[in-house]
Amino acid sequence: MNLGTVLCERGDLEAGISILRQAVELSPERFESHHNLGIALGAQGRHAEAVECLQRAALIRPAAGAAYFALGTSLQALGRNEQALEAYRQGLAGGVDPVDVHYRMGSLWYEMRRLHQARGGLERAIALRADFPEARNGLGAVLLELGDTTGAIREFATAIGLMPGFADARNNLGLALHRT
Numbered sequence: 001m002n003l004g005t006v007l008c009e010r011g012d013l014e015a016g017i018s019i020l021r022q023a024v025e026l027s028p029e030r031f032e033s034h035h036n037l038g039i040a041l042g043a044q045g046r047h048a049e050a051v052e053c054l055q056r057a058a059l060i061r062p063a064a065g066a067a068y069f070a071l072g073t074s075l076q077a078l079g080r081n082e083q084a085l086e087a088y089r090q091g092l093a094g095g096v097d098p099v100d101v102h103y104r105m106g107s108l109w110y111e112m113r114r115l116h117q118a119r120g121g122l123e124r125a126i127a128l129r130a131d132f133p134e135a136r137n138g139l140g141a142v143l144l145e146l147g148d149t150t151g152a153i154r155e156f157a158t159a160i161g162l163m164p165g166f167a168d169a170r171n172n173l174g175l176a177l178h179r180t
Contacts, residue, residue, distance in 0.1 A: 047074040065094020
């Protein structure tokens, strides 16, 4: 399991996944093997397989927030949005950094066009970590959709101030300024 994890961390996902599959076969009750294999499969974009591994990991260790958070990410990639939201909630209950959870949930609500919920999630993430440029950019996009151009401009400008090379925030700022 450790060898497979190290190979994945070094960027050799194929070899790492192969070794992690062997680890799962040798110790099917081991949380870490299923969890790490799920993370690696998700990194390769193999989200359906990742979901299976991460669900097994969560069954083995139901209080493991990290498994639920990773599960949420793969479910979201598969368009299984309501299940992803529930997995993120379980990740939060399991101790995952609330900044990350609120950001992911806010971003997902934005994708789902649930703008007021998106705003709330992104504002919670920013309240916990004000220097989070991606959350600022996301909140700016939500505000722009809600018709608050001034607020959107403020958030895009803040995101750029935090990360000057943030191309998406610069593009979004241009779009917001065009609307004024």
